[in-house]
Amino acid sequence: MKNLIFGIIATLMVGAIFGFSGNSIKKDTPKKEWIIAPRFLTLQKGITKEQARKWMENEYLPLYRYHSGWNAQLGEPTASGKWGKSDNTAKEKGDFVLIYFFDSPKTRDHYFPPDGAWSEDIQKVIAEHNSTWKDFFGKYFVQEKYQNEEYTMFATAK
Missing domain, CATH: 3.30.70.100 (Alpha-Beta Plaits)
Known part of the structure; x- marks a missing residue:
């Protein structure tokens, strides 16, 4: 049970890290003319x-x-x-x-x-x-x- 909870928390953390980094790339390149x-x-x-x-x-x-x-x-x-x-x-x-x-x-x-x-x-x-x-x-x-x-x-x- 302990390993299952640790696995879920680790998966959520990895998903959050990659999710936020993907969004920051789009926000850092505003449309410019x-x-x-x-x-x-x-x-x-x-x-x-x-x-x-x-x-x-x-x-x-x-x-x-x-x-x-x-x-x-x-x-x-x-x-x-x-x-x-x-x-x-x-x-x-x-x-x-x-x-x-x-x-x-x-x-x-x-x-x-x-x-x-x-x-x-x-x-x-x-x-x-x-x-x-x-x-x-x-x-x-x-x-x-x-x-x-x-x-x-x-x-x-x-």
Whole structure:
């Protein structure tokens, strides 16, 4: 009888331990969505990649330090093409890629409301750094070749 009671208690304890650990895994991974927004940039004639890169790193990218929940990173396209080929025929990628990261769709909508207006936060930074904003398309990049894409991300491997 003693062994039977001990066996029942041990079985209940093992079941409880594995039951709680299974539930905690599901609760520790909440649903999360974030936005990535690549912008493909083409240089103006007469501007070198080195000039544009230095300007972006020193003048343009620091403006995003004012915005919480939003970051910007600069890169250079290194390959593009069809499946299994890197022949750059799939799509013109320009000279640089600027990738915006918003920590949620709500954050993106705060800075860029669905009605098309820009938030007061954005307008304030533009007003304070107007010459930088004017140089973006006025001096360094071609606005007509600016590619604007956005992706809502919902899953990650890590």
